[in-house]
Amino acid sequence: MDNLAAISDEVDIRLEGKSLVIVPVHAPRTGWFVGYKPEADVEPLAALPVDDSTEEWAW
Numbered sequence: 001m002d003n004l005a006a007i008s009d010e011v012d013i014r015l016e017g018k019s020l021v022i023v024p025v026h027a028p029r030t031g032w033f034v035g036y037k038p039e040a041d042v043e044p045l046a047a048l049p050v051d052d053s054t055e056e057w058a059w
């Protein structure tokens with residue numbers, strides 16, 4: 001009962017041996033974009049030459 005404040009609306013309940021374990025459900029990728037600055041991103045394809053030809057590709 002140490003971290004009751006960390007439990008939100010959803011919990012995961014499971015049995016481990018003879019113990020009932022209740023833990024908060026954490027959304028995947030929570031916080032991935034905290035502090036993300038898109039203006040600092042480097043465009044990886046910027047150095048490639050631009051193909052100005054208007055002809056269609058043949059597959």
